[in-house]
Amino acid sequence: MTKTGTDKKLDTILKKYEPRPDSLIAVLQEVQEKLHYLSEDALKRVAERVKVPLVQAYSVATFYNAFSLKPKGKYIIQVCLGTACHLQNGNQLIEELGSLLDTEMGVPTKDGLFSFEAVRCLGCCSLAPAMMINGKTYGNLTADKLKKIIKEYKAK
């Protein structure tokens, strides 16, 4: 049986961690990052590797916001709805993104390029409203700025 690219990626990740239960979260984090979600198969293999029952891997995967059992976009847009951003109308950005990308929160665009979600505070409150795309933070956002940024990512 030949292995798919995803399988190989998973192998590489699994090998990096010690087969101990306390590696669970770190392994899941890396799988989430590299494969954009935790598939059933991935969860089973991670559980096996770090020697925890599948149910524990599943409960951890569903407890933390950082994990998702469904694919996310290649670019994950995290819109801040922390206190400062809430007061600066961060909600408006969420609405704006919905119409801009023609999708709703948590559902990737058809081309798989983007998905967006809400987070509570990115630690850039003086630049509210703020958002982060794959680890890069953007602040003082307006509808126009948002449009421009999305366009840049589409062109990448």
Add this chain to the structure above:
Amino acid sequence: MDKIIKKKDLDAFKEKGNRLLFADSVKIAVQAGTCGIASGAQEIFDFLSGQVSSGKFVLSRTGCIGLCKREPMVNVSVPGSVTVVYADMTKKLTEELLKSWIKGETPVKNSLMTLDDALYANPLKDLKLPSGHAKYRDIPFYKKQEKIALRNSGFINPHNLSEYIARGGFYTLFDVLNGQDSDKIIDEIETSGLRGRGGGGFPTGRKWRSCRNAKGDKKYVICNADEGDPGAYMDRTVLEGDPFSVIEGLAIGGYAIGANEGYVYVRAEYPLAVETLKQAIETARNHGLLGKNIFGTDFSFDIRINRGGGAFVCGESTALMASIEGNVGEPRTKHIHTVESGLWEKPTTLNNVETWANVPAVVNMGGSEFRKIGTKGSAGTKVFSVVGDIVNSGLVEVPMGMTLKELVFGVGGGIPGNRKLKAVQSGGPSGGCIPADKADIPIDFDELVKVGSMMGSGGLIIMDEDTCMVDVARYFLSFLVDESCGKCTPCREGTYQLKQILDRITRGEGKPGDLELIEEIAQVTKDCSLCALGKSAPNPILSTLTYFRDEYKAHIEKKKCPAGVCKALITYTIIPEACTACGKCLKSCPASAIEGGKKVAHRIIPEKCTKCGICFDVCAFDAVKKV
């Protein structure tokens, strides 16, 4: 890599560090914390990287110096002169000013201030003060600040160990390991009156003492960098700007309580902080400052980083430890304290980032010196992130005891647009809203509790008169509903029911008796929840009910939102007499809810209006009214 074992090794690093900090050539350091980068610092750094081969200046980077509103900022020093900080920089301005900088000139254009304070002095020689610039203490924002936890941020290169050592770093650890009894260190921390900076304000010395006295073959120290309170970012700034101070603090703590392993639990949303800390740990390890037999003594100590998974409750001590163990982050009852049975059921000391960053400074200056700063019950300084409706939004470190008023109007520069202060929210989702007329209370752990709020981790959200306090309470409740772990019923159901009621009230469906019902549910949630998340969850709603009850009543009885925030309770209309028919709102309305034509006053079609408020914002003639 050269190991640091003897004092003379430290001295050698110190000398090197001083040469880097106070260079013989023109030096440009870009303040490149997350906030700086988001404002454009990376672009400036990249541009300068491209120019550095000219050999006419050296390029470095540093963390954030606090005045986030004015970023990107660039520190420039020419040989023999005090550093000048430039603010509101762009790539273009950098390009222009660079021409002068490389000639050894520091023009005043875009200059914010000089770093002429004793805190940033060159220990080896006096530096010349370049003329025409504002001095550090001339700036109202910095005038009354006193920096301990932020002593290095925005000044040193966080990746450079020798610069940290040049600032006195690791000498304290050296002295501690060479001859100090661990009890004596704990004495020092107890004398200092240092209280935990992560929320509860528990006396740090007492915590350490209990942990040291607890039985166990293995013990742990943990740094809580989960920084979950929205609006607070001092921990991120310390990790990004001065990671070695946390490492040194943890090592001192480890030695004092008898732990050889430390953990830093950092939240998922802080990639740059994780990266900076990771590099710092590796550097420290490479030089023998972490690992086996530090400074050639019997003491071995190492640190691991765990990244959080985006769950607020994991900032709670028992949940955090469960999460490090690889489990779901649910709190447990604390009938046995974590200092006796914490991580892997071993005695564990958990402190916040700012607390750890304070530790080397406290031990170095001595407990009684530290105690002289601040108030009787709250010694030292506290870092606050002052954000929201405030002119100088950013990070400040002030002595405890300063009044809120002074912090907002003195340091913070007041409310933009000459609007009135309505309230200050402190303590995150566990805290409360302090009304403007109570703003003369001193900042102190116990004083804040007396007015129904708490210190929390130091996020202060400044709210002007256009803020609806019912909406603020509803916001915090929705945060808590999302973040309640669900383990116990009072918190899971209590927060949910409270939110339902607030949702109704802000929709204009409030009923008589709602406020009494809120108070009843709040009381049960407070009394019966398992962990502090649930126990403090009603605070935002109770404090706003205490101070802003009339605003709740207006929503319920008159179906009005006095601040004009709750969408269901406001309508936008255009006053025909004021409308010049310029057409701007008509073009901007995303819902096509505005009609009108050339020379015909415009009108909003109520059925189509989504109340986004864009017309209100764009109208240059104040013709759009919100009622």
